Every structure is written in structure tokens, then in C-alpha cells.
Amino acid sequence: MATKRHIELGLSDQDILDMYKTMVVARAVDDRADILVRSGKIPFTVLGQGQEGAQVAAAQTLVAGRDWVLPYYRDVGVVLAMGMSLREVMLFEFGKADDPNSGGRQMPKHWGHRRLRIVSQSSPVATELPHACGLAWAMRLKKEEGIVWASFGDGVVSKGDFHEALNFAGIHKLPIVFFCENNYYAISVPFSKQSPVPSVADRASAYGMPGVSVDGNDVFAVYKASLEAAERAKRGEGSTLIEARTYRFAPHTSNDDDRRYRSREEVEKWKRLDPIARLFAYLKEHGLLDEERAAAIRSDAEKEVLEAAQWAERAPDPDPASVGAYVYAQEGDAHGR
Amino acid sequence: MATKRHIELGLSDQDILDMYKTMVVARAVDDRADILVRSGKIPFTVLGQGQEGAQVAAAQTLVAGRDWVLPYYRDVGVVLAMGMSLREVMLFEFGKADDPNSGGRQMPKHWGHRRLRIVSQSSPVATELPHACGLAWAMRLKKEEGIVWASFGDGVVSKGDFHEALNFAGIHKLPIVFFCENNYYAISVPFSKQSPVPSVADRASAYGMPGVSVDGNDVFAVYKASLEAAERAKRGEGSTLIEARTYRFAPHTSNDDDRRYRSREEVEKWKRLDPIARLFAYLKEHGLLDEERAAAIRSDAEKEVLEAAQWAERAPDPDPASVGAYVYAQEGDAHGR
């Protein structure tokens, strides 16, 4: 029987089981969101099924409330791991008043949660990467511990802001982990029309930082690379660019039809590499989980997610009169936190 | 006596002597422009002394009217080599009505000359690099021969547009030579605060193109690299990023005081590497030039430049009523050339 990779990496049995659970819950969230759209209960969502392994493994190296986290719109696994509750996630799906991310103002999954140090994200991509540099600069001047972690897709690598941010991070050896979830498509544009080089990690040398490309559906490979990057950052040795090679099982968003640009064979091929199934096989091999308990984990997850969705559905909508609130600070707003 | 590098490179004695002359004339232009500012005859100029070797050697690989050329504000050597006359250059210095670059509308040395296929340049840097890609695309669709050549400084490498352009050029293997004149400063910002990597050529691998770093004050090294890049482009193998390591002897512009950020020792050190002096030494070694004829070349150049400056000074200013002309096309303007 193979050596226990999680133990080698310093993860306890409980850790790896918790990671598995989080992946399953993340999957359940997106499966539910998909149903909510199809049943007309919400107008829109973004789905990240297939990328949970990369997300949860990377987040496992972060400390909520200490590290600044800039997740992107597929990162349900990340925000759950950082401590966002299912009710909070579902309030966002329904765009309700108490959604802590945006109070129903943003499209679902444009995360933001100050207490968890999850930085508010917009839709235009790459703009957040210079923010990561600025957050790292603030930590440096304020002599705060911790790192900045920012995730993004393979398309984002083409944007000017990606370049300007990694350039600055490289010059000043900022404590940042740049985490690219390469699912090989930017909507319909294949990686071959997005990138002149075969791997996002090939970009790192231009910024004087290490570039690491890992199997994004292998939680251990992702965790190992993320841990090394985080430690490098904490040692003051600067940023790392990680490419997690993965795939989205679903269309780009609930508005997209991926049959226009992806063969079913390709999708099926990747589904056979489902990170959840792979982790289950490992856990089973090492006697940490069996079909029965896995089924229970799955059904518990579905139950919790459904409960959260039903609760969120009943939650109050924003008051139309609030549409004009928070354009500028009002008396008594906290400042310069 | 050493082998004749110019012959090895396919340059005739006449070619290399002409290149030398062009470098000397370019130097004389900037020396004169400097005097014109100091004597209050013009309000402003940009100086490129020290970079003529890189400029003239690179331009020697281009064909005026066939290749699209996007030179930057220090490239007097380039535009002279491409066929801009001294009078045209001086009309620009004086901002006169007949300046073919801009009719006195742009600051000096923001080149543009359709007949010579020198593309109009703005002040914001890097914006021209996506234009280079578009020009190459047009050549491809129109099945035109030739290449696109774009030059820029080391600071420009930090801009988002640099990244977006080289990324696109790399994906589509466009026939472009990206020529960086690295003089190690962006105004006062030293290369170490501009770039996380020691050479601009280190950026090329991120774009799947060759990166070549050469001694920019060695005309043969620059010519060789430029020729190889141009031929690669013509063979359809795509773009090349060339770094010509050089130095500007003068302050950033006539408004700048470089003593604030550069030691005199450093400037003196580079002046000993003056590309004109080095080429003279070579030509003398091979019996192609002696002090006397070099002095004559220099004084002829100064005479021609002075004549052109005096002529341009007397040339008419733009009619103030013309300030509103050419915001939009007027009847009869050529279109879609």
C-alpha cells in the first residue's frame, strides 16, 4: 500500500477528511445553484464543478482573517474553506439584502467579506492583481504577518494588469501567491489562442519568480505547491506563480452553451479525472473513507445546502429605497481599517 | 588584423561607411537641438546621443516604404536611416507648419511619416505595440511583404500594452521585431526598480519568442541580431524581442537634470563606449577611414544640420486658424490607404 501523501505533507487524517468534505459541499453548492437557475428561482449563476480540488487544497494553506484572499468567481471551495457559511453563499446566489458579499448588488460569486479578509471582487478580470500588490505593501508597512493569495483563470494572464502586478511583485519580492486555475478555456477561447506558451507557469521567469505547474485535480500536488509558495512568501523570498491544471465540467455560466466549442468527449475525459472521485479513491485506499460514509457526506452536504438555499430564498430582498446607499461614506462609517 | 565583421555580415564598405555617416549626422542633430534649446530658439527637445549605434544598425535591416516602422522619441538615427530629411527633422524641432510628422502639433521627435511608413507616435508609451500587431495583421491579410519594427525603452516593458502586444504577436507568430533600447533608466527610475529580471530579453520566453540581448553600442552585434530577427519574421516564424544595451549621454529631456539620479562617473564610463568612436576605431583599423576624413564627415554633418536648422527656423509657423483642422475627415481626404 502506497505511502500516505497527506501525512508526508503534514496533513492529519482529520485535515484531509475535512478537505474532502469541503470539496463535496462546494460541489453540492454549485449543483444546487444550477438547479436554482434551471427552475427559474434565480436568474444566473457561475459554476465551478471540477475545480474544487485545486480550490480547497490551495485554501488549506491560508489562515482566515490573517491572510488577504482574492478569490475568483468559481472559487466556492475557497470561500467555504475560509469560513463563509452556506447561508451567506446562498444569500448571494439569491441576491438578498443580507448577502455579506454585496447585499445583492453584485452578480453571484463576486466574493467579498471583510471579516474573513476576502477582498471584494469586481467582474473585470485582472484588476484585482495590482490590489494584491497593494495589500502586500500595506502588510509590509504595517509589519503584519501573513500573505496575499489571489486566484484567476487562464484568460486573465493575457491582461495588462496581470503583467503590471506580477512585475511589481517580482521587483519588490512581495509575499503573494498568484494562483491560476487553468481550465484551458476563457469562455470559448481555447488556451492555444490565449497563450503562446504551453503553461501559465512559463510566464513566471519574466517576473523573476518561480513558476510551478501542477495537476490541479490532485489535491496533494496543489497543497504541496501552495504550501511551498506560502512559506517562501513568509520567508520574504517573494511571490510564486502557480498553475493548477484543471477543467470546468459546466458551461462558462448559466447563460453559456459549451457545446459550441467543447466536444463531449473532452468533457467526459476530464470528468474521469474528477478531483473528488480521486480523493475518495485515495481515502478509501488508506481506510479513511468507504462508499457508505462518502454517500452520507454527500447527502449531508446536499441537505445543508438545500436548507441554506431554502432559508436564503425566504430571506428579505433589499429595500428599493436602499439603491442609493453607500455611494460615498456616511457619518459614522468606519475609515482606514 | 581582425577579420572584417561587416563583410562577414554582408555589409559592403560603402554600407558601413554610410551607417557611420548616418550616426554622425544623428549625433549632430541632437547636439544642434541641444544648442537650440539652450539658446532659447526652441522650448524643448529630446536627446538620444549614445544610442545612435543601436538605431542605425537596426534600421539598416529595414526597407523604407515596405516595412512599417514605429520608432520612439530618441530614434533620430532610425528616421534618418529610413529617409527623413534633415529639413523635415528640423521643421519638427521648430514645430513648423510643414513638419511632415505633425505640422507642429506634436512635441519634437514624436515621429510619423506615411510615405516612409513611419507610423505616427504619441507620447503615452507602449500604446504603439498593439498597433504593430495590427499592422502585421493587415500585412498578413493583404499578403504584403515586409515586417513591422517597433522600438521602445526599458521602462515601456512594464506597461500592460507591452504584455498584451507581445502575447498576441507570440500566439500568431506575427512578423514583428520588438527592439528595446535599454539605457537602464526610465527618466530617473533605474532598471533595478523597473524590472525583476536582469535583461529585457528575459521577457521573451513568456511570449514564446526568442529574446536576444546585445551590446547596443556595437553596431555589428545589433545588425546581426536585427537581421536574424527580420529574416525569422519574413520566414513566417514570428516575432523576436531584442534588447540593445545602451545609454543616453544626455538628460531625459531638455527639462531634466540627470545629476539628481546618475553619477558623473557612470555617464563618463558609458561615454568611453560611444558607438561612434567604436565604429570609427573599427573603420580605421580596416583602413576605411582616418581621423582627417572622419573630421570632414563630422564637419559636413554639422554644416548640413545647421543649414537645415536655419532654414527650418525661417519656415512658416502654422496658421492659428488651422488649429481646428483635421479633427475629422474632410471632403476629399484619402481613406483606407
Place this chain on the structure above:
Amino acid sequence: MAVKNVLEAIRATMFEEMERDERVFLLGQDVGRHGGVMNASMGLYDAFGEERVVDTPLAESSIVGIAIGAALGGLLPIAEIQFGDFVLSAVDQIISEAAKMRYRSNNDFHCPIVVRVPYGGGIHGGLYHSQNVESIFFSTPGLKIVAPTTPADVKGLLRAAIYDPDPVIFMEHKLAYRSIKGEFPEGAYDLPIGKADVKRVGKDLTVIAYGMMMHYALGAAEQLAEEGIETEVIDLCTLLPLDRETLVASAKKTGKVMVVHEDNLTGGIGAEVAASITEEAFMYLDAPIKRVAAPDIPSTPYNPILERAMIPTQEQILIGMRELARF
């Protein structure tokens, strides 16, 4: 004449012109095999191939910059911005480069590009898929901005934009894509850029609008007609250069003017419309020019209740018209 919706009109017009003139080509994100996230380019990739229907990387500044370069090289590029909100990273290329190319080169170079900008709210797009970005470009001479919202106007002005020797921002209201249908003229149908269109003739008041608001204004005008008030509705069609002549003439005729836009009030195009008309027709005005616009909020929120609270409605326009008529 065939009936098409606005989206079909855009697609058909691009198709016709790409067939007619091989200098015309399209570039943008997902415009190729996918046919565009708005489906505006469906079928073009198969018809014209990947060199004339170019799937670009995710990089708007270069999308516009490449279009500019291609235009300098003799092509007639159409750059598609996937959502107008994302044109903001291309502002430098549009304002510094495209808008100034002719002027800075003293007419030696010019920049015949079209930048297609899907804009506007009401589609559950939230803050970043709803913005009205026109006012950001409106103060830039050298640019032209058109915003047609009927299939016929789309054809006439998109053709004009493609062959216009200067850069044109072509604004497409996302809500109009499918909701607005009409006759699609065959063949060579051109409309002049820079002319407003009187969509409805009236003597009692003038309403000036563009985009979806123009359609709401037409609807409100019909309602008001039942009350015996005849409204003249002017569709700006071109925002820049602004057709002051048509606007002033109507203002002098009716003496009561309202301008409506979905963009927020402050700094919107309504300000220039109001200021220009007042300058030239002050003595003819019975009332101050009324502006109906979105409140000064950064963009349109996602939640449908908030979205509705943000975007001007036909009802609001009608109320405003009634007030003005009674002034």
C-alpha cells in the same frame, strides 16, 4: 422587407459588409467559433475564417490597439468589446490613440475603426454588465459615437461606421438586441452619422432620447397623445458629433424640452443637450429643459428590485412629460 431584431440586424450587416469588402474584419473575445457571447457574430467564422473573424486573448486594450494598427495598415476593423463595462481598459487606446491619430499627424494618418460596445442595464447584469459608458467618451473630439436602436437605423449607421474614415464607437443596447424588432432594409442602405432622427412629430413638447429610453419615450408619447398632447420624439442616433441643429429646431417649435437617458444624471449627455439647446433657443423656451436619468449611483445593482429602482421607466418618463406639458 424582412423583419429582424436589433441583434440580427447587426449580424446581417456585418455579414453583408464582410462579403462586400475584404478589408472589413472582426476581432474580439469569443467572436469566432462561439459566435460571440451576444451571438452577434454567429456564422461569420464559418463564412470568413479565423483570419477575418479573430478570437482574441482576454485583453481589451490590445483588441482596440490591434484594430487601430490594422486600420493604419489599410483594413476596416470592427472590434467587439464583450460588454461595454470592459471597454474601460481600452480607454487609453481609444482616447489617446484612435481619437488623436488624424489630428496629431496633421491628416497624414487616420483611424477608421469601429468599436462595438454592448451597453445598458435591465438584463440582470449587475454592476459590471449594465453600465452606460457613453459619457466617458462624449468629451473627446475626434471620436464619433452612434447609438441606434432600430434594426433599420442599426444597418444604416453600422454601414456608415464601418466605412467612416474616423473612429466610431458603436453603442448597442443589450436589452434592444431581442426586444426591438423592425424592418431590415435590403442592400445599400446608409444613414448619415451626425444626424438625429425625428421618430415622432409633435407640437406640444419635445423629448430627446437614445437607446431603450427612446423606445420608452415613444411609448409614453402615445399614452400622452390620448390626453391630447402631441409629443415630438427625437432619437439622437448619433451622440457625437451632436446634431444641435435638429434639437434646437424642435425646441424652438415646441418650447418645452425633456431629455432622457439611462445613464446617471450628472455629467450625462443630457447635460450637453440641455446646455446647447438653452444657449441657442433660450428665448423660445417656456420651461427649463427637464432631464430624466438614472440617479447618481456607480452602476446598476444585480437584485431585480434594486435594478428596477435604478433604471428610468416609461412611467417616469410619462409623468415627466405630463408635468412639462402642463408647465
Place this chain on the structure above:
Amino acid sequence: MAVKNVLEAIRATMFEEMERDERVFLLGQDVGRHGGVMNASMGLYDAFGEERVVDTPLAESSIVGIAIGAALGGLLPIAEIQFGDFVLSAVDQIISEAAKMRYRSNNDFHCPIVVRVPYGGGIHGGLYHSQNVESIFFSTPGLKIVAPTTPADVKGLLRAAIYDPDPVIFMEHKLAYRSIKGEFPEGAYDLPIGKADVKRVGKDLTVIAYGMMMHYALGAAEQLAEEGIETEVIDLCTLLPLDRETLVASAKKTGKVMVVHEDNLTGGIGAEVAASITEEAFMYLDAPIKRVAAPDIPSTPYNPILERAMIPTQEQILIGMRELARF
């Protein structure tokens, strides 16, 4: 009180606040050892070191983006854009990110940055070192734009901008740097963002301006006083949010209003000023609101003759005032 010019006032104010509050820091091109191409940060690098006076790479989008991130992290960044013309590549960060941070996060995050933007012509800067970029940002709620042009106003508003919890575009007219001198108040001197300042009281007409044009207007007002006409001159000081109250009050008092800016006419801030006043004071106006502005040309040319032909002069302002007074 010491007398300083505008540039010295900016430098002294940044110095004072960086000494007072270590959250304040400066970033931009050449702001460090060089002291800035405008010399605005001379001495700061030696006083505060390279971590608080940061020489950035040549990349404006990241300069503003880094400032935004640092603000989210608890600092109070001042981002210097070397020339206002180059802020265009940072428009996305300013409009998509800074302006919307508070709104999109439902008040959970906010973005206290200052973006210093040297702007304006008359310095032989040509097309790309002369632009008036304010109108590009003026239509964006969530932003504040201030444009003080006296040393005292600079101190009061720069301090206010630094500690303002929302993003502030701080416009600095390059021609004012050395040409405008005045008293520099000691110590804690604050001015409220959002208030216009009546720089000269008059009863016959109102002139509203900002930047160098405000100084020309003051000069013209003195000339006109010799003809017995008393002009009220209002310095906007803050462009956004616009202080409509002060403007309307003055308009109601004098009944004749002129607005002046160096920016080109169409889509300039004068349009909103004119539209807003007319809406609220229509019945008090004896004449249409007059706008004096640059012609609609992409930017200011380099040749001094063309440059002079482009930029409004005190003479033009005076002539306009006279016409208006006689109306």
C-alpha cells in the same frame, strides 16, 4: 503666514501629513530620489524612505491599482500620475474599482485613495502633456474630483482628500504650480470637499470656473469693475460632487451666469453646471448661461501659436462677460 506657490503648497502638505500619519504614503514614477518630474515630492524620499515614497515602474494602471490595494489594507495612499494625460491607462482601476468599491461591497470595503493628476495646457506640452481629463471622470458617481488652484485651497483640500474615506482625483493645474502664489496656512487647515468658493462677490453677473480659468476670470472681473460692472466669481474647487446650491444661489442673485473651462466645450463640466443651474433657476435667468471653453479639438497642439489659439484667454473671458452683462 508663509507665502508659497501651488507646487510648494502641495509638497509641504504631503510632507506634513506624512509626518503626522504614517498610513500616508506616496507612489508614482520618479517620485523618489528624483523628487518627481514636477518636483512635487522633492525631499520626501530622504525624509520618509523608499517604502513610503515609492518609485514605481512605468505602469499607471498598477500605480492606481496598488494604491487601491494599499487602501484596502489600511493605508492612505497618494498616487502621483506624472502627467494627467497618462491617467487614461488607469481609467479602469479608477472607474471600475475605486469608484465602485464601497457600493459593490455594500459598505464593507472602501477606498481612501488620492490620485494626483497634473493637468492643463499652456506649458508647451503639446497634445499629450496638456489635456484636461476631468470630464472623463465627471460622470462617475463614487468618485470625488477636486481642483484647487490657490496654495491655501490646495492645503485645505489635499488634507481633506488624503483623509477622505472615498477616492479623490486631485487635479493640479501645471501652469498654476509656479505662477500662482499665496498664503500657506499653518497647521491643521481643512476645507470641505464638495463646497464651491465665492472668490469675489458681485451683483451683476456670475462667473463660474476652476483651474487657471478661475484666475483669468478674477482678472477679468477686476477689469470689468472699472466699467462699473460687479462680477461674482465662483471657484468650483470641487468638481464632483458638484455644489449646485452655491451656484444656484448666485445665479438667482445675479440672473446672468457664465461658466468657463480650459477643457473643450462639448461634454465639459460647463454643460452640467449650465444644465443644473437652468433647471433650478430658470425663472431668475435674464440670459442663457454662457459657456467659454476650448474649441472641440482633441488636445492642445505644441506650436505656441496653435497653443495660444486653443486655450481660452482672459481677454476672451472679459469679452464674454461684457456681452453677458449687456444682455
